[in-house]
Amino acid sequence: MPYNGPMGGWHGKALKVDLTRGTVKGFPLEEELLRDWLGGRGLGVRLLAERGPGIDPLSPENPLIFATGPLTATPVPTAGRFCLVSRSPLTGTVFDSNSGGRFGVKLKRCGVDALMITGRASAPVYLYLTERTAEIRDASDLWGREVPEVTEALREELGGDCSVACIGSAGEKGALLAAVMNDVHRAAARGGLGAVMGSKNLKAVAADGSAEVATADPERLRYIIRESRRWIKANPVTSRGLPLYGTAILVNLLNELGAFPSRNFRHSSFPEAEKISGEVLAETLLIRRKACWGCPIGCARMTRAGGERGEGPEYETIWALGAQCGVSDLEAVARADYLCNKAGLDTISTGSTIGCAMELAEKGLLPGGPRFGSASDMLGCVRAAAEGTGLGRELARGSMRLAEGRGAPGLAMQVKGLELPAYDPRGLQGQGLSFATSNRGGCHLRAYLVGPEVLGIPKLVDRFSTGDKPGLTIFYQHINAAVDSLVLCRFLQFSVSDDHLARFLSAVTGIRFRAADLHRIGERIWNLERSFNLACGIDASQDTLPPRLLREPVEEGPARGRVVLLHEMLPSYYRARGWTQEGVPGGAKLSELGVPRFVS
Amino acid sequence: MLEQFRKFGRELFLQGVNSSHSGNISVRMGDRIVITRRGSMLSDLSERDLIETGLEEDDSHIVLASTEVKIHRAIYRATSALAVVHAHPPAAVALSFTGDSIRPIDTEGIYYFKSIPVIATELTVGSDEVAEKLPPVLADYKVALLRGHGSFAVGQMLEEAFQWTSSLEATCRVILFARMLGLEAGEASEEW
Numbered sequence: 001m002p003y004n005g006p007m008g009g010w011h012g013k014a015l016k017v018d019l020t021r022g023t024v025k026g027f028p029l030e031e032e033l034l035r036d037w038l039g040g041r042g043l044g045v046r047l048l049a050e051r052g053p054g055i056d057p058l059s060p061e062n063p064l065i066f067a068t069g070p071l072t073a074t075p076v077p078t079a080g081r082f083c084l085v086s087r088s089p090l091t092g093t094v095f096d097s098n099s100g101g102r103f104g105v106k107l108k109r110c111g112v113d114a115l116m117i118t119g120r121a122s123a124p125v126y127l128y129l130t131e132r133t134a135e136i137r138d139a140s141d142l143w144g145r146e147v148p149e150v151t152e153a154l155r156e157e158l159g160g161d162c163s164v165a166c167i168g169s170a171g172e173k174g175a176l177l178a179a180v181m182n183d184v185h186r187a188a189a190r191g192g193l194g195a196v197m198g199s200k201n202l203k204a205v206a207a208d209g210s211a212e213v214a215t216a217d218p219e220r221l222r223y224i225i226r227e228s229r230r231w232i233k234a235n236p237v238t239s240r241g242l243p244l245y246g247t248a249i250l251v252n253l254l255n256e257l258g259a260f261p262s263r264n265f266r267h268s269s270f271p272e273a274e275k276i277s278g279e280v281l282a283e284t285l286l287i288r289r290k291a292c293w294g295c296p297i298g299c300a301r302m303t304r305a306g307g308e309r310g311e312g313p314e315y316e317t318i319w320a321l322g323a324q325c326g327v328s329d330l331e332a333v334a335r336a337d338y339l340c341n342k343a344g345l346d347t348i349s350t351g352s353t354i355g356c357a358m359e360l361a362e363k364g365l366l367p368g369g370p371r372f373g374s375a376s377d378m379l380g381c382v383r384a385a386a387e388g389t390g391l392g393r394e395l396a397r398g399s400m401r402l403a404e405g406r407g408a409p410g411l412a413m414q415v416k417g418l419e420l421p422a423y424d425p426r427g428l429q430g431q432g433l434s435f436a437t438s439n440r441g442g443c444h445l446r447a448y449l450v451g452p453e454v455l456g457i458p459k460l461v462d463r464f465s466t467g468d469k470p471g472l473t474i475f476y477q478h479i480n481a482a483v484d485s486l487v488l489c490r491f492l493q494f495s496v497s498d499d500h501l502a503r504f505l506s507a508v509t510g511i512r513f514r515a516a517d518l519h520r521i522g523e524r525i526w527n528l529e530r531s532f533n534l535a536c537g538i539d540a541s542q543d544t545l546p547p548r549l550l551r552e553p554v555e556e557g558p559a560r561g562r563v564v565l566l567h568e569m570l571p572s573y574y575r576a577r578g579w580t581q582e583g584v585p586g587g588a589k590l591s592e593l594g595v596p597r598f599v600s
Numbered sequence: 601m602l603e604q605f606r607k608f609g610r611e612l613f614l615q616g617v618n619s620s621h622s623g624n625i626s627v628r629m630g631d632r633i634v635i636t637r638r639g640s641m642l643s644d645l646s647e648r649d650l651i652e653t654g655l656e657e658d659d660s661h662i663v664l665a666s667t668e669v670k671i672h673r674a675i676y677r678a679t680s681a682l683a684v685v686h687a688h689p690p691a692a693v694a695l696s697f698t699g700d701s702i703r704p705i706d707t708e709g710i711y712y713f714k715s716i717p718v719i720a721t722e723l724t725v726g727s728d729e730v731a732e733k734l735p736p737v738l739a740d741y742k743v744a745l746l747r748g749h750g751s752f753a754v755g756q757m758l759e760e761a762f763q764w765t766s767s768l769e770a771t772c773r774v775i776l777f778a779r780m781l782g783l784e785a786g787e788a789s790e791e792w
Contacts, residue, residue: 576630
């Protein structure tokens with residue numbers, strides 16, 4: 001039954017755009033589908049799964065799905081985000097990437113919950129959406145231009161208050177590290193979904209909706225929001241740390257723990273971390289702080305470096321273009337960040353791949369390659385990757401392909417092809433398990449055990465223990481999948497409980513959801529993603545980590561002598577999930593969760 | 601793990617929310633649970649007081665497990681909890697006779713709990729009725745009371761479930777003191 005509730009949150013409608021045929025059609029979203037998969041990541045993955053798992057990521061048939069959530073564009077804190085879903089050309093896995101700014105709000109206000117784009121236009125196009133129109137328009141004059149110019153040109157042309165999601169040169173050239181950028185500086189960065197967009201000859205989506213999103217019980221919602229704001233204010237992470245120093249607040253914290261890797265994870269800390277810390281960034285480059293739509297936290301940084309202004313760099317970027325490359329010049333890191341944002345490159349994967357190239361060069365496997373510690377080499381590599389020239393062509397394909405091509409696959413710090421982010425799992429065992437078991441590859445946000453292992457949220461656990469980590473990892477993989485489907489910011493979870501999230505959803509939709517329901521939905525999403533990956537040939541053999549993290553003990557600092565004890569955690573993880581010891585969800589499990597089958 | 605069980609088992613006794621041999625605690629590890637031994641003294645736990653058994657299936661260890669193992673299992677099945685603390689906090693148990701839920705009046709209590717539900721059953725120890733009625737409530741609340749018996753608190757880790765137990769007793773004491781002063785306090789009201 002198409003969604004036709006008394007309530008609010010969802011529109012119950014999506015758009016199907018076929019760029020080959022040049023058509024745009026609306027289609028209803030069933031009520032059951034929305035209840036079971038919510039929106040964002042869950043809805044996107046479910047729609048992707050309907051198309052089947054075997055599609056080549058860069059083929060016209062691979063859908064690129066922009067999805068909002070039931071809370072998007074409501075007054076719920078951080079509800080301005082959207083989710084991008086597709087099969088990744090970088091990892092071959094199911095993939096979702098989540099971004100802030102305000103594009104999600106403008107898209108939702110066009111009266112649709114999701115936008116599914118397939119096909120390939122014969123010439124560059126962009127999509128223009130409002131609550132009355134959905135048009136495929138010529139973008140020949142935008143092709144070849146970088147993100148800020150494209151955004152400015154479209155805003156000028158379309159007037160009003162439109163929000164633009166687009167690709168830069170990286171996406172056009174099919175770089176596997178290409179991001180989709182929105183509102184100039186925000187990025188659905190990981191997994192190379194910018195290349196999927198480029199493969200469709202789709203330069204941009206400009207959304208300018210203004211339709212209000214209804215809420216079922218506005219008075220109750222106001223009450224719950226007021227309560228949540230009190231929690232956000234009371235928690236020093238969300239009221240002091242992130243607003244004052246941005247995500248870079250983590251640099252010194254993680255470095256002190258011996259969990260801030262440097263020089264391609266050869267070390268688990270970086271002696272010069274202080275120079276690239278959030279505190280130094282605030283003293284030197286910061287112009288002002290900035291917040292995404294509807295966010296009371298405001299972790300984004302507007303900065304100035306090298307005579308330019310831009311946004312960032314954030315924690316992961318500082319690590320990737322800084323410590324991972326042995327670079328301690330914060331201004332150079334910021335300039336590299338700006339370059340990535342303009343060209344539409346994932347800063348984590350770009351920096352991590354450059355770090356890999358530096359080690360290859362040091363070992364003589366990449367003659368004349370970049371050197372650890374050289375800011376100019378790092379910047380040169382970013383430029384080359386953005387332009388797709390020289391070594392940049394190799395870098396833009398990611399570390400796994402680079403290291404394999406140079407005969408040293410073990411030097412790529414990646415899982416399932418996705419570069420690892422800024423946490424050395426030898427100092428954080430749970431994070432190690434969550435990297436290895438992530439459905440989209442080496443990602444910190446799937447479980448994000450930084451809460452319990454570093455910040456003590458909700459309580460500090462022993463970061464070196466292994467017995468408790470399978471349960472905790474699964475717990476967070478589920479709730480985070482649900483939050484990505486609502487689509488809210490991960491940082492809200494530092495202050496607001498699962499129960500509170502369920503109350504937001506209940507007040508907005510008029511349907512009673514409990515925290516346990518969100519966990520159940522998260523488990524459903526996780527099992528669907530796993531089944532999709534298995535059907536793509538990505539099995540338990542890829543639930544692993546780079547050999548360095550499993551076999552090379554940390555030589556110094558608080559994590560000295562540690563490796564990731566994955567063999568102690570993985571069997572318990574599978575068993576706790578109710579999967580076989582080969583990591584396969586059984587038929588009974590999938591039926592119980594209502595997950596469509598791809599594998600028997 | 602023993603260290604955690606010892607620490608919080610002892611704290612529960614020291615805080616006066618358990619008598620010498622009352623209460624039980626457990627953690628879930630996938631499809632296994634570790635629960636305190638039947639009749640164990642929570643303030644002085646040793647390795648042999650920690651009993652591992654299946655979440656779904658019995659094994660020989662079941663004969664050693666706490667009488668409340670059935671309730672712990674049912675809670676784990678119905679919620680996302682990874683730890684459960686059962687205690688007999690006296691102020692909270694006293695208040696459990698006065699209504700179907702308790703509404704905190706102090707800042708800490710209001711901060712942590714929207715309210716504390718009270719469940720009434722004919723048999724309150726290890727009964728099927730408790731196993732049926734309590735877990736759905738704990739899918740919604742961090743802690744709940746069994747009238748005349750005690751509290752069950754859930755968390756991702758033992759420390760969290762312990763904290764809810766400790767805070768529950770503190771907030772109930774404040775209500776009792778307020779009532780002793782002649783104030784109307786702690787009655788249930790509509791919940792958002």
